[in-house]
Structure formats: structure tokens, C-alpha cells
Amino acid sequence: MNKSSYALITGATKGIGRAISDLLMEQGQSVIGISRNPDPSFKGQLFLADLSNSSSRNQVFKEITASFPIDRLVNNIGFNQIQGLPDITSQYYQKIIDLNLTVTLELTQAVLPSMLALGHGRIVNIASRSMLGRKNSSVYAAAKAGLVGFTKSWAIELAPSSITVNCVAPGPIETEMFNRNNPIGSPARKSMLDAIPMNRLGDPREVASAAIYFLSKSASFTTGQTIFICGGASISQHHF
Numbered sequence: 001m002n003k004s005s006y007a008l009i010t011g012a013t014k015g016i017g018r019a020i021s022d023l024l025m026e027q028g029q030s031v032i033g034i035s036r037n038p039d040p041s042f043k044g045q046l047f048l049a050d051l052s053n054s055s056s057r058n059q060v061f062k063e064i065t066a067s068f069p070i071d072r073l074v075n076n077i078g079f080n081q082i083q084g085l086p087d088i089t090s091q092y093y094q095k096i097i098d099l100n101l102t103v104t105l106e107l108t109q110a111v112l113p114s115m116l117a118l119g120h121g122r123i124v125n126i127a128s129r130s131m132l133g134r135k136n137s138s139v140y141a142a143a144k145a146g147l148v149g150f151t152k153s154w155a156i157e158l159a160p161s162s163i164t165v166n167c168v169a170p171g172p173i174e175t176e177m178f179n180r181n182n183p184i185g186s187p188a189r190k191s192m193l194d195a196i197p198m199n200r201l202g203d204p205r206e207v208a209s210a211a212i213y214f215l216s217k218s219a220s221f222t223t224g225q226t227i228f229i230c231g232g233a234s235i236s237q238h239h240f
């Protein structure tokens, strides 16, 4: 929002996080990203950390917040493992909860002092249409629904400080994560396409443009909201 402040985005080098970063940088905004691997094509400042590791993430959050005034945060990173109810393991349960919810909580707590000091802020959480229910992804669905709970509760707590908190819930978007979980030609991919009224996958930039609105100065009276960017999948009668 301010040329001397920064937007911080987790999972910034690929997919939806990359599209949000690129759109912000096209507007002349300063972007800090986090990912595990270096990416020379990323034009913002990139910090490397595996956010599934508690000590690595706390260290990188400290390092970033000590050096940069941050007034926009996109909690974009997430993780899913396709598992039916009888097959859910505690290992994957924990990983899905950590990468979708715990990282979001800890990073938001780390960035909050900077937003309070600046007197304004924008937080965007990336959930998923899957929160409405999805076969073989119940832990992911629960974690993404939990992000909506975070969004609404933090929106109420932070409204008096001019910090807004909103949520973007994408449907199937063609990214590396999507292709890994739904390989081309797989029945899972076909049933998803069948359940999307627009009958196509989304593009990361179609999700990014909604996040850009929530991050903008003009969204100053919008808080606690969730927008589905899903080609109509959230209102379809078909399930995937």
C-alpha cells in the first residue's frame, strides 16, 4: 500500500503465490517471498526456509520482521495428501494441519507488531473450495475451513487497528501442486473438471486478482470475507 512497506507472501515462487507476487510487482510494490528453493526468475527478495520445520520457520520469520516493515501478508502456503478416512495417518494429519494452519498462525503473529506500528495492514489467507467437503481430503478440508475461522475471528479482533483480514478460496487451479495431486488423465482430474460449471481449470492469475483487491488500499472497508474463485464449483451440485 505504501512504497516503503513490503508485502510478504509464503510459497511465492510458484503457482498462486507467484501470480500474486508478480501482479504486486507489476504495480511497483515491494515483495518478499518465502520458498524452500532458490528461483532466479523471482524478482522480489526471496528468503529460503522449509516452513514445515518449526525452528526454521521461526528463524526466518524473525529475520524478515526484524529487517522489513510489512503491511501486507499473504498466507498462501498449503499442503494436501489424498487419503480416505480409514487411511489418514498421524504423520500426514500433522503435516496438513501445520502447513495450512500453524504456519498461518505463527507468521501472522510475527507480522502483527509491524502492522500495528504502521497503523494499517492487510492479511489474506488462501483457503480452498475443498473446505465445503471433498472426498479423500477431509483433513485438508478441515484445515481450510479452519482458515475461514481464523479469518473471521482475526477480522473482528483487528478491525479497530485498521487491519483487514480476508480469505480467497480457489477451486481447481492448474499449478504444480494441483498436477501432483491430480495427474493429467487421472480419474480425480476428470471428476473435478466435470464438477466445474465452467468446465476448465483456473489460472493462478485469476486467483491472484482477487487477492490483489483484498490487499489494496481501496478494500479498506472489506474484512472477514471469503471469496470463491472456482468457475462455479462452490455452487455446483456435482461433487469431486
Ligand SMILES: NC(=O)c1ccc[n+]([C@@H]2O[C@H](COP(=O)([O-])OP(=O)(O)OC[C@H]3O[C@@H](n4cnc5c(N)ncnc54)[C@H](OP(=O)(O)O)[C@@H]3O)[C@@H](O)[C@H]2O)c1
Pocket (backbone or CB within 6 Å): 010, 011, 012, 013, 014, 015, 016, 017, 034, 035, 036, 037, 038, 049, 050, 051, 052, 076, 077, 078, 079, 126, 127, 128, 129, 130, 169, 170, 171, 172, 173, 174, 175, 176, 177, 178
Ligand atoms: N492449485 C489448486 O488447485 C489450489 C486449489 C485450492 C487451494 N489451493 C491453495 O493455494 C495455495 C497455493 O497452492 P499452489 O497450487 O499455488 O502451490 P504450488 O504451485 O505447488 O506452489 C507452492 C509454493 O510454495 C512453496 N513451498 C511448498 N512447500 C514449502 C515449504 N514446506 N516451505 C516453504 N515453501 C514451500 C513452493 O516453493 P518450493 O517448492 O521451492 O518450496 C512454491 O513457491 C495452497 O494453500 C493451496 O492449498 C490451491
